[in-house]
Amino acid sequence: MTVRTRFAPSPTGYLHVGGARTALFNWLFARKHGGVFVLRVEDTDEVRNTDEARQAIFDGMNWLGLDWDEGPEKSGDFGPYYQSKRREIYDAWFQKLVDTERVYEDGGAWRFRFDRKPVTMNDLVCGEVTIDYRDESNTPDMVVKRSDGSYVFHFVNVVDDLEMEITHVIRGEDHLMNTPKHLQLIEAFGGVAPKYAHIPLILNPDGSKMSKRDEGAAVGDYPRQGFLSSAVVNFIALLGWNSKTEREIYSLPDLAAIFTLDHVNRSPARFDLEKCKWVNQQHLLSMSVADFALAARPFVEAENLPIPENFEAVMAAVKDKVRLLDEVPAAIDFLLKDDFAIDNEAVTKVRGNAAAGSLLVSLAESFEMMDEWSVDLAKESLNDVAKAAGAKPGQLMFPLRVALSGRAHGPDLGDILNLLGQDRCVARVRHFAQSLG
RNA sequence: GACCCGUUCGUCUAUCGGUUAGGACUCCAGGUUUUCAUCCUGGCAAGAAGGGUUCGACUCCCUUACGGGUCGCCA
Secondary structure (H helix, E strand, O other), X not given: OOOEEEEOOOOOOOOEHHHHHHHHHHHHHHHHOOOEEEEOEOOOOOOOOOHHHHHHHHHHHXXXXXXXXXXXXXXXXXXXXXXHHOHHHHHHHHHHHHHOOOEEEEOOEEEEOOOXXXXXXXXXXXXXXXXXXXXOOOOOOEEEEOOOOOEOHHXXXXXXXXXXXXXXXXXXXXXXXXXXXXXXXXXXXXXXXXXXXXXXXXXXXXXXXXXXXXXXXXXXXXXXXXXXXXXXXXXXXXXXXXXXXXXXXXXXXXXXXXXXHHHEOOOOEEOOHHHHHHHHHHHHHOOOHHHHHHHHHHHHHHOOOOOOOOHHXXXXXXXXXXXXXXXXXXXXXXXXXXXXXXXXXXXXXHHOOOOHHHHHHHHHHHHHHOOOOOHHHHHHHHHHHHHHOOOOHHHHHHHHHHHHHOOOOOOOHHHHHHHHHHHHHHHHHHHHHHHHO
């Protein structure tokens, strides 16, 4: 039997990290077992559904690299994959309930009559859970068809899972209490229930439920902030699941190879943006310079910085210095233009070194006299200048860094010397020395 | 309120009756880097509480507390 999983979002907003993780787990499970991953759009609530929201889900899925085998914009034998287009199918299934007298009319709507008995589910994550449906106060017969003729979530969800031959339903724990309802419907249909796996919810750092608008909630915000999709996938996979090893950095294919529902936790996890940034940095660190340059370029362009011919060399100088891609422009602006910001704190620190000014003046002269410009030669002249003044070369490095970049932190000094070139180094050192007075 | 699920460092987690309770993020201290980052070493820091069961409990059971979820003609 082929494994068939599905992600069934309702396009009422943007793609939420909780939803993204649900999609990821379904995708991973399908890929792990050589199965089929279905995307089904649950757009029965016409008032709240928008084209933008639908597109946001597709965009989010595509960005994360979660491709679907069946669904919108794909073929498939079980379509259509929009619930809004499956009216006849639902009508036919609803008729079965009418024929078997499992539904009754109530105020124009139709309610499904539950079997009043204990219902036990065997959840792949939560284990055996029994809900007693003899207690009617807690489990009133549910409406399956509204008075306006439309069908509610529980009904269409079950019908579609049956119709689409879904074998495994991996969804948020907020659906755990819905499962007996779904099981009862499936039983009334005489269908075979899929296996269920309810995964714990993702919480805010303060423990409250994470919802839209909370920091980190919208998947669409991640690319803008300079996160790599591979890092976000890596991070959310580790929220509620672990490999039982000490390894923490994984690519999507890595995860697909080792994912298993057995290793899914039972308790909710809080979302720690700091660790997510660290994971991002790890992914950045393992990228090639060319790939990094490609990924960082839009961020540099967005700040209207000129893209130089040696752009890749510039990127190589900062690749290992940033956690997020959106830090790149500010980290390299001084290499691309001359009117960059000066960090006064760094300048004050240089002033604290009384000899810095004259040393820099000498250094500018020495730089200017060089016939040939290279990092090694420039460093050599730095050493000479320091030695002549009876100072250690190390003492000159910080002032030189500030003179060239206007800040205390940044790329390797050798990279800066190389990337800036002789003329700009001479000019900046001289100008900075003068500004010291 | 009823019902369901959960509870190990601040956070993510390992442990499936016997461990000095391990790793990671964050933070701190050293070291490497003539500079910055990376990196390396070390440190701080945890079994919610109370009862059982057992030679022995973080692990199994019960109670309480706390957290989360569900109880719609939302999905």
